[in-house]
Amino acid sequence: MFDALADRLESAWKKLRGQDRISESNIQEALQEVRRALLEADVNLQVVKDFVAQVKTKAQGAEVIAGVRPDQQFIKIVHDELVTVMGESNVPLAEAKTKPTVILMAGLQGTGKTTATAKLALHLRKENRSALLVATDVYRPAAIDQLVTLGQQIEVPVFELGKDADPVEIARQGVEKAKAEGFDTVIIDTAGRLQIDQDMMAELARIKQTVQPDETLLVVDAMTGQEAATLTRTFHEQIGVTGAILTKMDGDTRGGAALSVRQVSGQPIKFIGVGEKVDALQPFYPDRMASRILGMGDVLxxxxxxxxxxxxxxxxxxxxxxxxxxxxxxxxxxxxxxxxxxxxxxxxxxxxxxxxxxxxxxxxxxxxxxxxxxxxxxxxxxxxxxxxxxxxxxxxxxxxxxxxxxxxxxxxxxxxxxxxxxxxxxxxxxxxxxxxxxxxxxxxxxxxxxxxxxxxxxxxxxWRGHGGGGGKKKPKKDKKKKGFGQL
The missing domain is CATH 1.10.260.30 (Signal recognition particle, SRP54 subunit, M-domain)
Incomplete structure (x- = not known):
């Protein structure tokens, strides 16, 4: 992911190499490359305009630090603005004061919503939180069976009442079961559609009104680019969502979704799916994502x-x-x-x-x-x-x-x-x-x-290397870090 965007931004830095300072004249070409890079990554047009304007303002007002080249300083400015655009910090899942915490999963069909539901349950289990999955998608063939199979794979129980039950009633009984049996989290998998329609929205609204979720997470396909941000905003306006999960971030995505969702919809990205395996879910950290985009890696x-x-x-x-x-x-x-x-x-x-x-x-x-x-x-x-x-x-x-x-x-x-x-x-x-x-x-x-x-x-x-010493100084011994040498 982001390979094309990273290549484009690399060409922007080259425009400033060999310069002795940042000025309005010498950053114009670099800014044009940044603009092209973001547009080709399918970032929302207004987000691109605001981003470039902010980078230009900060670059022109930046004081040149001794020993730092203009291209390095420009990279730092772009990095900080990327972090701002994507939300500045990780937004963790809410936890209800009175258990269980109820999480409602929503999204269109084909976004990987049911798989994301199981991935989230496994993530919570790793944090020593007990979860109950609730299958309310009675429309898509084998949707319930899929969730049951995934639940067995990750050893998380699934509550279901079959295909003939009312989804609202399934959700209500699922939450009651979680309360009775002491689960601290309930994750409700709802039905998706091929497009946004009023019937789906009405059903989601009834489920939400009945179970009063602490989190309403929208699962969106990162391959849809800036459309993912528009979808998040539409769901938020009609249903009210608290965050998004971007799936298929390991695919041939151009990155526009990650850079657009927060700014367009106002809702944070909370998790990203980075593979098909059930453990391929990561909390979303804007600073780490910005580092990946700029080719700085993600050591954390x-x-x-x-x-x-x-x-x-x-x-x-x-x-x-x-x-x-x-x-x-x-x-x-x-x-x-x-x-x-x-x-x-x-x-x-x-x-x-x-x-x-x-x-x-x-x-x-x-x-x-x-x-x-x-x-x-x-x-x-x-x-x-x-x-x-x-x-x-x-x-x-x-x-x-x-x-x-x-x-x-x-x-x-x-x-x-x-x-x-x-x-x-x-x-x-x-x-x-x-x-x-x-x-x-x-x-x-x-x-x-x-x-x-x-x-x-x-x-x-x-780049200064992992230890900041250019590889010439002997690393300090640190018993607490013992064991990472094998990596």
Whole structure:
């Protein structure tokens, strides 16, 4: 997502490179590029006009900070304005003083509303909140069955009365059941339509009047661009919504929805769907999204994903093995599977600051390499996984692994050699140096042999590295952060 927008904005910064200060004359071209970028991303026209006007005013009035180039300062101004447009801060879900908290889900058909309902329930369960799903969509074939199946998958109960019951009565009884059984949250999945019609609005209004929800969330498809913002405003005017969930943010979306919803509708984006899996739902943070748009990555979200996936007792043991060069193929396979649990390979890479532009073809090649590596490790004996040195010294073992995995012996040899090199680099890192991290067999075009954050490109403007020391100073030891070295 946002790749086209990020490319366009990159060309805007280039207009200011080589300048010694920001002036009205030299920002005109940059502002024109920003305007084109936003319009091509399908951002609402009035939002674009207001955005560019605000950036121009702030840029002209900005004092040039010593040591900061004009293009870097302009990026900072655009970043801050993006955050303002998208809502400045995360807006959490409301919690009722008297349980249960009632959440009403609304939206058009095809937006992923039922799936988003289950995703939200799983998100709340991770926060130790008990949820009850209520199926009131009696019109769409298999809608109730879909919610029941999703509920079983995430181990969240679903209340339903079949296809012949009145949706308003289903919602009322669902809330009563939640009260009686001590659930602290009720999520009501309502019927969607192919277009906004008065019957749907009237039914939603009756359900809302009956259950008095604490949150009314509109699920909108991010692929619809600025139309998502218009839809949110229409629902808000007729029904009253408290926020939106943008789905399909991992698809070929141009970003206009995320940049338009808050300004056009006045309602915040509370969550975004970033994949088809039931755990692919993230709280929406405007500052993090602005950083992604500008190619600065999203380290905080990456860390949160890691915290969910990592057992920190295992992580500390793994770190000790890494720093003592005892990291073996069994550990490596565990790390690969851990990374899979955190999301798609491409999605993780885009959260890293300063990552070079990686094409879909390169990502597909990387995914193939991961599968190839896993197949070769699975063809090793337990002893060979524990002692990679055996493979380095035995052509017959490498030949057997090649035959078992279906790959060439030269590919197995390269995996073993790369792994030995990676262990050596990890040992150096433990002694204070921080070489470019790499994974065996994971070299991609334009990125050298491993996964260096910048490959052959220069770091982006303002980049200072994770520790702010340019890679020359030894990182300070911090026991609280122990375990993240494996990432």
């Amino acid at each position: 979200t990456l860390v949160e994903k890691a915290q969910e996936a990592i057992d920190f007792t295992d992580a500390e043991k793994m770190q000790e093995k890494i720093l003592s060069a005892k990291f073996d193929f069994t550990d490596f396979l565990k790390q690969m599977r851990l990374m899979k649990n955190m999301g798609s390979f491409g999605g993780l890479l885009k959260m890293l600051p300063g990552m070079p532009k990686i094409s879909d073809q390169q990502l597909r090649e990387a995914e193939v390499k991961l599968k190839q590596t896993e197949a070769m490790i699975n063809s090793m004996t337990p002893q060979e996984r524990r002692e990679p040195e055996l493979l380095a010294s035995s052509p017959s073992r490498r030949k057997r692994i090649a035959q078992g995995s279906g790959y060439r012996e030269t590919e197995v040899s390269k995996l073993v050699a790369d792994f030995q090199k990676m262990r050596s680099l990890m040992q150096q890192m433990g002694q204070g140096g921080i070489p470019g991290m790499g994974m065996p067999g994971m070299g991609m075009p334009g990125m050298g042999g491993g996964m260096s954050p910048f490959g052959n490109r220069q770091p982006p403007p303002g």
